[in-house]
Amino acid sequence: MRKLAEHNIPLREASITQVHSVLRDGNPLIVHTSMFANALASLANPKQQQQWVPLAEKNRIIGTYAQTEIGHGTFVRGLETTAIFDPETKEFVLHSPTITSTKWWPGGLGKTANAAIVMAQLYTQGKCYGPHPFFVQLRDFDTHHSLPGVILGEIGPRLGINSQDNGYLRFDHYRIPRTNMLMRHSQVLEDGSYVKPIHNKLSYGTMVWTRVAIVHSCSKKLACAVTIATRYSAVRHQSELVPGKPEPQILEYQTQQYKLLPHIASVFAILFSASSVLRMQRNVAASISKGNVELLPELHILSCAMKALSSQDSTQGIETCRLACGGHGYIASSGLPSLYTSTTCTITYEGENTVLLLQVARYLIKSYRAGLEGLPVLPSVMYLTAPSAMHQSPPLSNQALIEAFRISSANLVKETESRLCRQFNLEQNFHYAWNRCSVALVHCAELHSRYYMCEKFLSTVESIRASDRVRSVLQDLCRLYLIHHITLNQGHFLRSGTLSGVDLSTLEEEMYELLAKLRPQAVPLVDAFDFRDELLGSTLGAWDGRVYERLYEEAQKSPLNKTDVSKAYHKYLQPLMKSNL
Ligand SMILES: CCCCCCCCCC/C=C\CCCCCCCCCC(=O)SCCNC(=O)CCNC(=O)[C@H](O)C(C)(C)COP(=O)(O)OP(=O)(O)OC[C@H]1O[C@@H](n2cnc3c(N)ncnc32)[C@H](O)[C@@H]1OP(=O)(O)O
Numbered sequence: 258m259r260k261l262a263e264h265n266i267p268l269r270e271a272s273i274t275q276v277h278s279v280l281r282d283g284n285p286l287i288v289h290t291s292m293f294a295n296a297l298a299s300l301a302n303p304k305q306q307q308q309w310v311p312l313a314e315k316n317r318i319i320g321t322y323a324q325t326e327i328g329h330g331t332f333v334r335g336l337e338t339t340a341i342f343d344p345e346t347k348e349f350v351l352h353s354p355t356i357t358s359t360k361w362w363p364g365g366l367g368k369t370a371n372a373a374i375v376m377a378q379l380y381t382q383g384k385c386y387g388p389h390p391f392f393v394q395l396r397d398f399d400t401h402h403s404l405p406g407v408i409l410g411e412i413g414p415r416l417g418i419n420s421q422d423n424g425y426l427r428f429d430h431y432r433i434p435r436t437n438m439l440m441r442h443s444q445v446l447e448d449g450s451y452v453k454p455i456h457n458k459l460s461y462g463t464m465v466w467t468r469v470a471i472v473h474s475c476s477k478k479l480a481c482a483v484t485i486a487t488r489y490s491a492v493r494h495q496s497e498l499v500p501g502k503p504e505p506q507i508l509e510y511q512t513q514q515y516k517l518l519p520h521i522a523s524v525f526a527i528l529f530s531a532s533s534v535l536r537m538q539r540n541v542a543a544s545i546s547k548g549n550v551e552l553l554p555e556l557h558i559l560s561c562a563m564k565a566l567s568s569q570d571s572t573q574g575i576e577t578c579r580l581a582c583g584g585h586g587y588i589a590s591s592g593l594p595s596l597y598t599s600t601t602c603t604i605t606y607e608g609e610n611t612v613l614l615l616q617v618a619r620y621l622i623k624s625y626r627a628g629l630e631g632l633p634v635l636p637s638v639m640y641l642t643a644p645s646a647m648h649q650s651p652p653l654s655n656q657a658l659i660e661a662f663r664i665s666s667a668n669l670v671k672e673t674e675s676r677l678c679r680q681f682n683l684e685q686n687f688h689y690a691w692n693r694c695s696v697a698l699v700h701c702a703e704l705h706s707r708y709y710m711c712e713k714f715l716s717t718v719e720s721i722r723a724s725d726r727v728r729s730v731l732q733d734l735c736r737l738y739l740i741h742h743i744t745l746n747q748g749h750f751l752r753s754g755t756l757s758g759v760d761l762s763t764l765e766e767e768m769y770e771l772l773a774k775l776r777p778q779a780v781p782l783v784d785a786f787d788f789r790d791e792l793l794g795s796t797l798g799a800w801d802g803r804v805y806e807r808l809y810e811e812a813q814k815s816p817l818n819k820t821d822v823s824k825a826y827h828k829y830l831q832p833l834m835k836s837n838l
């Protein structure tokens with residue numbers, strides 16, 4: 258924190274990888290600096306911001322975002338914590354009526370935070386208005402003791418990010434002033450009357466913001482992993498490629514190139530998509546402050562789509578990188594295990610991926626139906642009812658591949674919508690029919706999201722300002738990315754008739770050529786990410802390639818190596834050896 262202040266870096270702008278380099282097992286302040294800060298910025302009114310933001314910036318207040326309960330994470334409308342307005346005292350009474358209403362998971366809540374944005378069901382004048390955000394002090398600002406009526410603690414060890422002290426929280430009729438409800442979008446007036454927001458999902462804004470931030474952070478984490486695995490693959494020599502010849506760098510093996518190069522490409526695909534969503538988010542934020550919420554649904558869907566795809570791709574990519582390093586990828590000092598455990602959680606948090614993809618699918622089906630009826634639909638989904646013809650671009654050109662994606666995605670939505678109608682006729686209930694089609698619906702959302710990511714990659718590469726040589730490498734990477742994802746999804750392209758079996762064989766051949774062509778660029782590409790050694794924190798991925806020396810030096814630091822014979826020998830092993838058991 259002192260370093261960031263010295264260098265005048267606002268906390269919100271500190272890179273996730275910089276922070277990861279210092280705190281590899283999670284960060285107790287991340288929800289404070291990301292979600293809590295954002296919730297104050299976007300959900301609190303100007304007066305409330307004046308009151309709390311300076312204190313949060315000086316870390317007098319350290320906050321968290323307490324929404325999830327032990328009984329409900331996904332289904333926000335099902336939260337059970339209540340905030341009942343008492344007109345006598347002009348206070349809200351926060352209460353956790355059941356075990357399932359216990360807040361569970363908020364990062365930093367266990368021991369670090371002294372305040373929280375709590376999402377609770379708002380009741381006033383006898384009516385429930387659904388989940389709303391409240392600023393709640395949890396601990397004494399001087400002694401750090403939890404306040405009467407607040408019961409909190411830490412939830413116990415997790416797969417990773419154990420320094421984040423995820424916590425639990427219960428309220429026992431805990432009173433807060435009326436003015437602690439975050440009132441930028443909706444309000445409860447002194448007499449208890451409710452003023453509704455201009456869009457009823459504005460209180461979900463912090464989740465949308467965080468989903469966008471997660472996309473960016475996923476590309477950074479994947480970039481770290483491919484840097485480590487690629488550099489290691491250039492240092493590591495193993496087996497014989499040609500019998501009797503010296504052992505080659507493992508990066509010479511085509512299978513190794515296939516493990517790494519598509520994920521190097523993926524870093525760019527995610528990064529370019531993140532930039533595009535971030536731009537849209539800024540536009541939407543500016544529009545909302547002028548009272549216009551027209552683009553909010555599009556932002557919600559795009560952030561769900563990109564969060565789901567980037568978290569899945571980066572998690573799989575990091576695991577592939579770990580496996581690509583053989584046994585040494587399993588050692589903590591490689592840096593890969595902590596990258597994995599701090600990334601796989603992005604699949605679950607901030608909206609579990611399947612659930613987010615179903616939100617995307619809902620939007621696709623609605624937009625498809627609206628398009629058929631000639632109603633207006635937003636630009637990103639206009640293609641569903643008006644996919645352009647294939648023959649406009651040269652066969653198998655990049656543009657043709659994007660068109661193939663577009664048509665296959667539109668085709669899948671069309672097929673799934675027909676299934677939904679058939680199922681509805683059988684079930685006579687939309688919700689049951691929806692559930693019976695939900696696997697196909699998730700596939701629709703995935704293909705649409707992949708189409709978006711491919712399109713963003715291509716359009717960015719085409720418009721990027723770079724030297725011819727750099728542009729040429731990026732074009733090859735982009736081509737590899739397109740072909741790789743077409744081969745992974747080939748069934749959809751065959752079904753839509755956009756690509757034939759022969760086309761797919763041709764593309765596969767080209768992919769193998771691209772792997773060989775890009776092989777000499779692999780190390781320069783990851784070097785260009787420009788991660789400092791301290792930041793990567795990896796014995797395998799350091800810039801100088803001294804892998805074996807670093808592994809050996811790191812092993813010397815193991816506490817078990819402090820003495821030749823460990824205490825355990827005298828305490829357990831020797832008695833066991835002598836016991837004749
Ligand atoms: C040393 C210190 C240094 C510090 C350095 C800091 C470094 C900073 C780097 C930052 C990088 C990364 C940040 C990472 C942060 C890490 C920490 C995060 C930890 C995780 C936190 C959490 O998990 S918080 C909890 C998150 N919870 C969820 O996400 C819950 C998911 N569920 C939902 O969102 C909703 O329940 C739902 C969307 C699934 C459904 O909502 P609901 O039931 O209300 O709606 P419906 O499905 O009925 O839909 C009705 C219509 O509403 C539309 N809708 C839904 N949501 C929205 C929305 N958000 N905006 C707009 N519209 C929305 C929906 O589409 C429907 O529309 P129609 O179809 O038109 O009716």
Ligand SMILES: Cc1cc2nc3c(=O)[nH]c(=O)nc-3n(C[C@H](O)[C@H](O)[C@H](O)COP(=O)(O)OP(=O)(O)OC[C@H]3O[C@@H](n4cnc5c(N)ncnc54)[C@H](O)[C@@H]3O)c2cc1C
Pocket residue numbers: 288321322323324325328329330331332361362363364418423602605606607608609610611612615
């Ligand atoms: C490391 C970590 C940090 C977190 N930090 C925070 C935090 O700071 N603040 C906070 O409030 N929360 C936090 N969370 C909680 C997180 O947001 C939730 O865990 C997440 O939203 C998923 O909800 P859930 O756990 O209830 O899963 P569930 O919804 O119970 O999911 C379980 C399974 O059910 C499926 N499912 C659920 N609903 C549907 C549906 N409608 N259709 C189809 N399938 C469905 C899911 O796909 C999944 O397979 C954190 C979680 C983790 C793991």
